[in-house]
Amino acid sequence: MTVIVRELRPGTPSDIEGFIGVRHRALPYVFFSPESVRHALSLSHPHAHLRMLVAEEDGEIVGTVQAGLAHESPEPGQGYLNVYVDPARTGRGAGALLVRAAEEHLAEHGATDLYAWVLDEPANRTFAERHGYRASRSAHFLVLDLAHATLPPLQDPPPGVELRTAADFADDPRPLFTLDAEAGSDEPGDIGTEFTDYEAWVEEYWRHPHLDLELTSVAVADGRPVAFSVAHTNAPGRYSTGMTGTARAFRGRGLAKLVKNASLHRARAAGYTRAYTGNDSDNGPMLAVNKWFGYRIHATEVRYARTVG
Incomplete structure (x- = not known):
């Protein structure tokens, strides 16, 4: 049985289904859809040099990698590669081939520091270390049983603050871009983020196929958004938080509790039964907020890094 690595063919339904199937089996806490995969490929910023590859064994997709440059980072040469192999098909060389192909692609585009998320399991960590990567920070996947959770009661906004939804900014989302740029730049992580290109933000984030404008809550004060909780929905009953920031x-x-609580209440009223989110292990304030809502940690991933060149 021979394993080969090739480009993902976004126009081929079986390729998209195979890619998504591997991701969901290996990483059930993050939802992918045909629309989101094609969106990432077609609307990714050119400077990201995004590449999606699959490992195929006997005509079946058994592994995937998504690799590119962190074009929103103020530091050049920051590359990432996230490799996932079907848990039932590990140990056959697919992961190693995907890593090599992704590293070669990133090297061609000037990457000097490589970062990869790895589920915190012994076999996965050993694999990363065997390929020269060293453990860095960690992050958690959190899940809330939204159908049965006892959510905090809804509260009125404090004086001078008004609750709205992202749908209220459909004609001009630039104020939300400004807030996202400020809040996102303060998130803990190995790779810094600076949103400076409004049009690219609109294409990549505002027009993301899973973004739910009605369930995304926004707190407005002094005539501008000052806090938000971004909602993504797609799968039946499944709701996830893309970002909460102030x-x-x-x-x-x-205000973070205020906007997220409003979004969760509306999501449950709309029939969503499971809520997902993720937090860096060093993001104590947001971890505390999610614990307050009743989220529980279901899995942890570790960021591995390698300097090349």
Whole structure:
């Protein structure tokens, strides 16, 4: 049985189904759809040099890798590769071939620092270390049984603050871009983020096929958004938080809890039964907020890094 690595063919339904199937079996806490995969490929920023590859064995897709440059980072040469192999098909060389192909692609585009997320399991960590990667920070996948959770009661916004939804900004989302740029730049992580290209943000984030404008809550003060909780929906009953953030001048006032609580209540009323989110292990404030809602950690992943060149 021979394993080969090739490009993902986004126009071939069986390729998309195979790619998604591997991801869901290896990483059940993150939802992918045909629309989201094609969106990532077609609307990714050119400077990201995004490449999606699959490992195929006897005509069946058994592994995937998504590799590219962190074009939103102020530091050049930051590359990433996230490899996933069907848990039932490991140990046959697919992972090693995917790593090699992804590293060669990143090297061609000037990557000097490589980062990969690895589920915190002995076999996965050993695989990463065998390929020269060293453990860095960690992050958690959290799940909330939204159908049966006892959510905090809805509260009125504090004086001077108004609750809205992202749908209210459908004609002009630039104020949300400004907030996302500020809040996102403060998130803990190995790779810094700077949103400076509004049009690219619109294409990649605002037009993401899973973004739910009606369930995304926004707190407005002084005529501008100051906190938001971004909602993604697609699979039946499945809701996930893409980002919860607050402008620096408005932190410490409970606005993150306010907007997320409003979004969760509306999501449950709309029939969503499972809520997913993820947090860096160093993001103590957001981990505390999610614990307050009743989220529980279901899995942990470790960021592995390697310097090349």
